[in-house]
Amino acid sequence: MNLMIVEDEVxxxxRIAETIPWEAHGIEVVGLAENGVEALRLMECAQPDIVILDIQMPEMDGLTLARRIADSDPGIKMIILSGYEDFEYARSAMESGVLKYLIKPAGNEEIRAAVLEAASLVQRELQERLSREALQRRWESHLPRLRELFLGQWLAGAYSRWEIERRMTELLIEMKPGRLLAVAVLEPDPLVAGEERFRDGDSALLRFSLRSIAGEVVQDRETSIIQDLHGATVILLQSTEEEPQGDFQLRAGFTVTKVLSTMKDCLKITASAGISRTTADWEKLPVLYDxxxxxxxxxxxxxxxxxxxxGEEREGQDPLMPAPSDERDLEIGIGTGDTQKAEAALDRLLQDTVHQAATVEEVQDGLLLVMHTLLRIVRTLNxxxxxxxxxxxxxxxxxxxLQTREQIRSCLQRIVGRLTAYAVRRTQPGSHKLIQKLLSLIEEEIGQQEISLHSIAGRFYVNKSYLSRLFKHEVGEPFSQYVLRRKMIRAKQVLAEGGQVQQAAQQVGYANIGFFSKVFHKYWGVLPSEVKGAPWTS
Structure with a gap:
């Protein structure tokens, strides 16, 4: 039993710690503190069962400490040592969960008796918590969760036969011989466009809701319902005695459909399910789950x-290939900001790939092909x-x-819309008057060595952070990146018109020709001398 002593008088x-034979009574002094603040700091590592504390101490008094201890761990027994005989102190102490209120100068024997009484009470409470009946109740309350964890691991193929048999016996799970088994896996469908009550981040909530609805709908005691390691709801169905296979399959289908319908009726959110074949061999449960x-x-x-x-999927058809002209039209539509042209090309690409697919693999291949096309277009446009x-x-x-055709189509249309809008923003600088003034100022002062957003914000009497975000929103790229681009375009134009490298560097604010050449080469991929006199293209 662990004892802590909190007393400001050394x-x-x-005396309490060293002159009373605590070890003879199975008591160990695990902490000494001179005030309440120090006691709280020691308690987490010392973990006392009993605390002797004074009332009047610096920094934190004993009554405040007693309340803090009672709030954090009501099982700790507290004994007050006080120089106050006032009834109000004693009453406040008892209301704070104090077991004994001793008046100073309390002798060793009085303190020892109070501590032993507290230790006896701690021991009785511990025995009550750990009695066989109490442990049995706690075991039974945890049994559903333990069964769910076991079934989830079993479905994942984590156990051998002997482990399965032992755990089924321990967890009181009965698989009746000769009964047919089937597994259904249920998941909420991806949210449709326009859904306002739930967001994509609510997937865990929707999965929990589906699991709860399944538990309410399916009341068969021989049917188990769990959430697997992916969060999907899994229903393990078992046939009744002498139930024909066809009837069992039909009942399994009706059960799952009822859960899906209830989900839609209650939450106005759809869900889908996959249902396995049936078998009487419980060892093949992981196969049914798969x-x-x-x-x-x-x-x-x-x-x-x-x-x-x-069921067995039918063999795939010849690989689905989109027309090259549709890919070109998509690239032209995105690059020029022509939303109508880009969306029409996307529709044709989806028709030739995703919508013609007959298997999951073909849908996934078609989706990857379209996503790769979009990625190539973005990279080509730099x-x-x-x-x-x-x-x-x-x-x-x-x-x-992206798990359904509807979700694929909606997502790709949204991406194409974002890309065409981005193209428009890049070709048409912002209409905000402040940004128009800023763009004009950049063109006027592009020959200066440094065009600082900080100094420009001061000249316009606006916050630098606000101006930075506004510029990026209106122009489509950060301020520093835009200034660099304008400088490099101006330098390339000077060189293409026959200007010297030094002249081009000076006109865009670079005093060091070597540094200018390095920046120019990094941006354009060629040295300034290679551009000099070449035809000008932006």
Missing amino acids: GIRT QARKALQLRVVYGHHIAIPY WPLREAAGEDIVYFHDVGQ
Whole structure:
């Protein structure tokens, strides 16, 4: 049993700690503190069961300390040592959870008896918590969660046969011999455009809701419902005695469909499911789970709000290839900011790839092909992908987030819209009057050695951070990048018109010709001397 002593008088603190034979009573002094602040700092590592504390101490008094201890751990027993006989002090102490209130100068025997009484109370409470009946109740309350964890690991193929048998016995799971088994995997469908009540970040909430709805709808005691490691709802169905296979399959389909319909009725959100084949061999449960997950993937072919039984996929057709003219039209539409032309080309590309696909693999191949085309166009135009695609850049990194044809079409249309809008912003500088003035100023002062956003913000009497964000929003690129681009274009124009390298450097504010040549080469990929006298192109 651990004891802490909190007393600001060194003599009393030392006497209690060293002159009472605590070890003979199974008590260990684990901490000495001279005030409440120090005591709180020691408590986390010392973990006392009993605390002796004075009332009047510097920095934090004993009654405040007692309340803090009671709030953090009500099981700690506290004994007050006080020089005050006032009833109000005693009453406040008892209200703070103090077990004993001793008046100074309390002798060793009185203190020892109070501590042993507290230790006896701690021991009785511990025994009550750890009694067989209490442990049995706690075990039974945790049993559903333990079963769910076990089934999730079993579905993932983490156990051998002997481990499965042992864990089923421990967790009171009964798989009746000869009964048919089937597995269904359910997931919410991707949110459709225009959905306002839920966002993409609510996927965990929607998965939990689907799991809860399944638990309410399916009341069969021989049916288990869990969430797998991916967050999907898994329903493990077991046939009744002598139930024909066909009837069992039909019941499994009706059960899953009812859950999907309830989800739609309650939340106005659709979900889909994959349903495995059936088997009487419980060792093949991971195989059934894999079949159900594969069946669910077919919603990319068949659409939303559907229960799909597992079956052999038909062989794929010849590879789907888009027409080169459609790719060219898409590039021209995006590069010129022609939204109508770009969207029409995208529709034709999707028709030739994703919409003609007959298998999950063909849909995924078609999607990758279109995404690769968009990425190539952005790189050809020398655009920063993150700026051009905005929030939709995540789909370039993980196309697996697009799980249905509807979601693929909506996402790609949005990306093309962002790209064409970006093209327009780059060719048409902002209409904001302040930005127009700033663009004119840059052209006028481009020959200066440094054009600083800080100094310009001061001249316009605006906040630098605000001006930086406004400039990027209106022009489509950061201030420093725009200034560099204008300088490099002006320098290239001077050189193309026959100007000397030194003249070009001076006209764009570079005093050091060597540094100018280095910057020019990094930007254009050629040295200034290679451009001198060449035909001018922007």
